[in-house]
Amino acid sequence: MRESPFAAIWKKKEAHFGQFYDWERPLYFNSQLEPRLTFGRPEWFPQVESEVIQAHTKAALFDQSTLGKIRIEGPDAVPRPSVPASSIQRIEIGFEVGPLGIDEGGLIFVEPDPFWYWSSAQAMDPNDRGYTTISARKGGVELRPSSLGAAFSVSGRALAPGERLDIVYGAGPNGARVDRYAERGSEILIGVDADGNGTRAWLPESVQMDITAREGVAIFSHGPAELAPGEPLELTIAIVDAVGNRARWPASSTDASGIASGRFRLRTLSGSTTALVSASEVVTVRAAQDASFRIAVGEAGREGTIRLGIEGEGPLEAFDAFVHPIVVRRSATRLVWADLHGHTQMSDGSGTPEEYFAYARDIARLDVIALTDHDHWGPRPLATRPDRLDRIHAAASRFHAPERFVTIPGYEWTSWLHGHRHVLSFDEEATLFSAFDARTDRPDELWNALRGRPALTFAHHTAGEPIATNWIFAPDPELEPLAEIASVHGMSEAADAPVPVHGALSGFFVRDALMRGDRLGFVGSGDSHDGHPGLAQIAAGQSGLAGLFTEALDRPELLAAMKRRHTFATNGIRPWLEVTIDEAMMGGTLPTAKQPERQEGRQERPDHLLRIRYEATAPIDRIDPIRSGRVAAVDGEDRLSLDLERRIPPLGPGEFHYVRIVEQDGGVAWSSPIFAARQAHSPVARETDPPR
Incomplete structure (x- = not known):
């Protein structure tokens, strides 16, 4: 089995610049060249560029329908589950080998979203997070784990078209942690090098799930940076969890139809040099539970600076925020x-x-x-x-x-x-x-x-x-x-x-x-x-x-x-x-x-x-x-x-x-x-x- 073209490319770079990070990508490089000196490409660089493009293109143009099919399995499996951010999970994946099979010596890769806080898939330590296993339902074949990440080599015999494999990410007692950032369609990728020739392709399908925010812990309120005198002021009030994910308003503020109500008191803060006209001291607003509130709070008065504070009332009394300074002026620019x-x-x-x-x-x-x-x-x-x-x-x-x-x-x-x-x-x-x-x-x-x-x-x-x-x-x-x-x-x-x-x-x-x-x-x-x-x-x-x-x-x-x-x-x-x-x-x-x-x-x-x-x-x-x-x-x-x-x-x-x-x-x-x-x-x- 020959070396991956990506590995060969980065080895050439390492020879010139030093060690790089894993999975076929550099983490850091700086040539420390002096300013304004004559610069020439290393003689191998055009070849590196060409090989990277060719390798990616080969993988991209490969008939990916031959690679196989995957799906989430288990007694409570749904096509695209929702899981809380940073939660510990055990994820069971069914894999069906594609119509061309996978040769002995071929490779199967399991790659949870590499950015940023998923547990890295690994196959060496059952007690560590991200422990991953692959097993065949028919005998005579072994999926041997690699020491690097979660790559498994087919040993004993080839995998036949349509053969079923069971993949478990988070198979150990400590499971696997999903990302701390909320997103729809977060992926676990499955890759195949069917003949072990060094060219890996990712299945066009991936295991997908929605990562949902944790409980909202803070509100942020923003307005425009500046207004003209007499211009109406509209503020946005949004709730986020501890790492900034868009959160949902507390259930205590939400009715049966999923509409949240918010009641907020506005305070004029020290340092204000102008005031709002026709301002509302208390504002009540409604929006979807996962939406931000937009509130109209009055009109800008004479030129100066508006400084406001926002305080929640009722179910939102634990939340408050400061609005950035808003300058009121007449100007051709804003x-x-x-x-x-x-x-x-x-x-x-x-x-x-x-x-x-x-x-x-x-x-x-x-x-x-x-x-x-x-x-x-x-x-x-x-x-x-x-x-x-x-x-x-x-x-x-x-x-x-x-x-x-x-x-x-x-x-x-x-x-x-x-x-x-x-x-x-x-x-x-x-x-x-x-x-x-x-x-x-x-x-x-x-x-x-x-x-x-x-x-x-x-x-x-x-x-x-x-x-x-x-x-x-x-x-x-x-x-x-x-x-x-x-x-x-x-x-x-x-x-x-x-x-x-x-x-x-x-x-x-x-x-x-x-x-x-x-x-x-x-x-x-x-x-x-x-x-x-x-x-x-x-x-x-x-x-x-x-x-x-x-x-x-x-x-x-x-x-x-x-x-x-x-x-x-x-x-x-x-x-x-x-x-x-x-x-x-x-x-x-x-x-x-x-x-x-x-x-x-x-x-x-x-x-x-x-x-x-x-x-x-x-x-x-x-x-x-x-x-x-x-x-x-x-x-x-x-x-x-x-x-x-x-x-x-x-x-x-x-x-x-x-x-x-x-x-x-x-x-x-x-x-x-x-x-x-x-x-x-x-x-x-x-x-x-x-x-x-």
Whole structure:
């Protein structure tokens, strides 16, 4: 029996880069290349790309109807059972051998959803979770377990067409734990290498079950980031379990028809500088037991900031929440909240595309959402499964509602040489250009393929795990004006960020790229894999969101706002932030430096006026003005609101300036840098004055 083509491919990679993770995929790679050096592919790399594509294609095109049939069995078996998240289960599976049989030496694989918290299937320790067995109903054959996972070799004789096998996942006394994240259609895959030639194919059918949320333990309430005076305010109230799954309202609040009733009291909180008009102090609302409540609570009054608290009454008296600050102002632009990066069961995440978009709209109350499943990752890569890509695009189209909820089609370009980038398409023509296609396996080739299209790319976790960005390829100024600096992986802004990305490497942070002359604005996004866009921090402890100032809530205007870099990043909190230097907004460029003026016989330096306006979600710990890599600190004085003006020395050619604000509860926000005029990729000119 020859070696699997995948194993051979990764052995070649190991020889060049070192050890990788199991089941035919790398866990982490970073070449640690110095910025701006000449880069060439290892000579074997095109062959690796070709073999990976061919191996996946061979498996995909294999006549899968010959592999066999599976079904859940047992005395209480149902076609697709529902089980509580994180519960311990024993799952019995019936397998019928396909019409071509399985040769002696052939292999059968059992793979529960590898992402994220299922017990790994294993066949070596009966007392450990995930213990898996396979037995034939006819004698003369043995299914011998492998020491790696749950792979079983056919020994003694071939398996005949139609022969029945019994598979038990969780066969030991400790069973198997299912995922902690709720989703429909969670899978246990069965794979077959019928002749033992090293090519495994997954059965088109899988064992599927619905993972349901646990008891709701917290509510979240969200509204718009800002309103115009006189505009009505509608809040969303949603209930989640301990890891953020969309939960059901308590039975005590639900009638026999499954409709939940909620009674909530609104409180105006300290720090509010304006009030609602015609506000209701107590609101009663009804919705399906698994839906969020939407409540109209009044109209915005004069300009200022609204701060509200929500308290449940009656059966919901144990629940309360704070609403993020809502700014009331008249402006040509408005702040909207976006999560531009996340994954579902279409690659390495939980939940369906439909559940992902519904959660973003109904639970997290986002304005903008992108789904960016991997092009080449997991057992069924998007690059080889156009049907899965079509499903993502269909879901994005179905949920897209301009001026209310905008979806952006996308995917993740998953290069283990150059780093990961998510690609967003601001129209319906969302062509996938794979990192495993020799024509688009480098960043410059990807950008060339996208040029002329309404699309953007975003480097993320640039300085660390699971892989850092190869900055040899300078970000394309047209197609990559922004970088993701905060996500569940940590912060890639700089080494002095409050929570640097895991496995951080010096020189690979986004600030390092700015120091080399690249011009990048900042966004945060979740990179969620739990099916909870906009609220990934509940389970992960940290996340990311993008604040976008746009003239309209539609794809063309959002693209224009991102190209202007009129954005800011957070680690999941929802403050309101605006920074200007003179007339330049976040992400903008200052005009050519003014000549010094002479007053009373001496030359005056033409200082800039820096203004920071910030509405916090918790008391401010400190404000960090950051100028061309040098960090100052200003005491936040426990304020909730900040309207700060100060004079700063003029920025020299190529310099940049941004602000990082740290709240006492760990929330962080970053303004996009404002840049001084310079020639493209000129080195940063350093001021001799201390940062101010």
